[in-house]
Amino acid sequence: MEQQTFAPAETMQLHELLNFKTICMTTSKMMEGVVFDQELKALLEKDVRLSIPAINDLQGLLGKAPKLR
Template sequence: MSQTTLGPHESIEIHELLNFKTICLTKSKLLQGIVFDRDLKALMQKDVEQSVESIKQLQELYQRFPLQ
């Protein structure tokens, strides 16, 4: 069976993931300004890049599958 829409629970789960990744992105971006260790700063930058990619993928799910 091919699914063309998201159920309410699926939509809520995607929304929760989007919120979590947005918070991760915000926190990493803000803390980069006060961190002086290069290795930690590099890890935080990697987290920023991964969070941006995750947010894009989750947003694509909303565009591909409309809500019921």
Template sequence: MSEPQPLAAHESLEIHEMLNFKTLCLAKSKLMQGLVFDRDLKALMEKDVRQSLQAIEALKAVYARAPFQTAVPENRPTPILNGR
């Protein structure tokens, strides 16, 4: 198998925008879990968090081929539980 080609500049920007969007979605789902009391909705949000984390890891692997990069934060927001 050959080495993957580096991304073009416009592809790098698109991947960066997708990473930003998925990170924002992840943060929102994690933060909103503390405000949700419906079990089904909370389970759906937890599923969204797991899928978002997987998507972010996949996007980061593609983003590594960008000719220029900015750091992808490793810190992830934690849900607010019981007012903490």
């Protein structure tokens, strides 16, 4: 069976998505410590909790991508 890979442009887009998602999650995690509103704090915690599997999925997809030089 033929192995599926990504085009170089798709690989770069995956990198961009992974970077964006990681930055967003890091920001949410850092803001949890300085936010006093409980609703906002709950939203930030939910964002972090949901971001972790999304980041893992993106990393898994990048594992299938060809190595760029």
